[in-house]
Amino acid sequence: MIYENKQIIVIVTGGIAAYKAAYFVRELVKQGAVVRVVMTSSAQQFITPFTFEVLTQQSVMTDMFHPIKTGSVQHIEWxxxxxLIFVVPATANLIAKMAQGIADDAALTIILxxxxxxxxxxxxxxxMWENPATQRNIQQLHHDNILVIMPTTGFLAEGYEGKGRLPEPVDILAQTEIRLLAQNGALKNQRVLITAGGTREALDPVRFLTNRSSGKMGYALAQAAxxxxxxxxxxxxxNRNVAYSVKTIMVESTQEMYDQVMSHVPDSDIFISAAxxxxxxxxxKADQKIKKTDDNNMTINLVKNPDILAEVGRHKRQQYVVGFAAETQDLLAYADAKLKTKGADMLVANDVSRSDIGFSSDDNQVVVLTASHEPQYLPVQSKLDTARAIIQLIAKEYN
Ligand SMILES: Cc1cc2nc3c(=O)[nH]c(=O)nc-3n(C[C@H](O)[C@H](O)[C@H](O)COP(=O)(O)O)c2cc1C
Structure with missing residues (x-):
């Protein structure tokens, strides 16, 4: 939680989405931030300062010109x-003024x-969003190192679908968090390819063989990377909720996953096989649904799938290759053998026989093996924290 104990100004401007700023401020307070709100005079046509005063337990700044009481100029002190300063929602008007460095009210003066x-x-x-003037101003904000949370497409106040909608408050916070962390991240400018989930091997058009993998660990690794x-x-x-900026490709079978991995691995620096x-x-694969017969037994012939990790390990050039070993017994022995036979640089092993840390659970505990280190045992923690720890170890080894 990067917002905990942070001092944050939320500037609310005069758009119809101003009411959502109340949810946004409440979410920030919930995440432990100390929040002060500044409102433009147009914003006060949509929602009252009192709402924000109650939510933040702080006074709200609505103008710059009032008697100096505390020995400092209030907007400079703020x-x-x-x-961190959020503008939620940001009107086209405020964006245009920000892009020009105009400071004709409290909000803009604080920003400057x-x-x-x-x-x-x-x-x-x-x-308004698609107007070339707005797009030009947005480019200027990018150029000035201001994070822009892009509006989404959805139902607009005008009563039709269009681009220009404020994303949900929690999504604004999640996206900001990832983008701020990424600015100084240990894998900056690296390209990471990750697989997730259990593959599905079709028997007929309606049935398949699969396993208990939930994909949570792979998604957590994607977020951490x-x-x-x-x-x-x-x-x-x-298909799960994916972290901002992560690109996804959906596949079903091991063969499809293999084909996609092989086409993307040449453009990757790090490959993590978490699927x-x-x-x-x-x-x-039967063309039609297999029918029940009078026989009491049925035999299904299986053939070997390509071994994705081993193939990447064999053909790798600059790539750092990380495999996962989900085992139900002799964890370290299997994982060590896998590290050597698959050509992996790191092997992350976990015991999936335990219900508290296995496939569908939210927690995990893993042992990390590399050729050059003693096994490193990570504590029981959420899959996201486990993923963050693994990514830090990968970054240390890779760099
Ligand atoms: C009902 C209504 C809804 C508005 N909604 C928006 C909006 O969603 N986005 C926007 O950029 N401007 C919107 N405007 C126009 C702004 O209120 C106007 O440009 C104002 O000058 C913005 O002032 P501010 O940027 O200082 O808050 C709306 C105006 C009205 C009357």
Missing amino acids: AQWAD ASQAQKVVAPAMNDQ AEAGASVQLITTI AVADYRPAQ
Whole structure:
């Protein structure tokens, strides 16, 4: 949680999404931030300062010109106090003025006077958003190192679908968190390819063989790699909420996953094989649903699948290759053998026979093996924290 104990100014401007700023501020307070709110005069047409005063337990700044009581100029004191400044929602008007460095009210003066990182979440009518003037101003904000949280497409206040909608408050915070962490991340500018989920091997058009993998660990690794600044390509059998900036490709079978991995691995620096791939698949996929017969027994012939990790290990050039070993017995012995036979640089082993840390659980405990180190035991922790620890170890080894 990067917002805990942070001093944060939220600037609310005069768009219809101003009511969502109340949810946004409440979420920041919930995440442990100390929040002060500044409102433009247009914003006060949409929502009252009192709402924010109650939510933040702080006074709200609505203008610059009032008697000096505390021995300091209040808007300058606020500008210096802030660790982070959000503009949620940001009107086209405020964005245009920000791009020009105009400071004709309290909000804009604080923005200009503060060295804190600024995050702008535009929300407006789709025509206003697409107007070349707005797009030019957004480019200027990118250029000035201001984070812009892009509006989403959805139902606009005008009563139709269009681009210009404010993302949900939790999404604004999650996206900002990843982008701020990534700025100084240990894998900045690296390209990471990750596989996730259990593969599905079709028997007929409606049935398949699979395993208990939930894909949670692969998705956690994708998020942790993105937080570390990497550009991340995830190849997955399971569709989950994905961290900002992670690109995903959906596949079903091991063969499909193999084909995608092989086409993306040449453009990767690090490959993490976190998917639970099937060693075998049915020799034939029936064209029609297989019918029940009078026989009490049925035999399914299986043939071997390609070994994705071993193939990458064999053909790797500059890539750092990380495998996972999910075992139910003799964890270290199997993992050590896998490290050597698959040509991996790192092997992450976990005991999936335990229900508290296994496939579907939210927690994990792993042992990390490399050729040059003694096994490193990580504590029981959430899959995301486990993923962050693994990514840090990879970064240390790779760099
Ligand atoms: C009902 C209504 C809704 C508005 N919604 C938006 C909006 O979503 N986005 C926007 O950029 N401007 C919107 N505007 C226009 C702004 O309120 C106007 O440009 C104002 O000058 C912005 O002032 P500010 O940037 O100082 O807050 C809206 C105006 C009205 C009357």
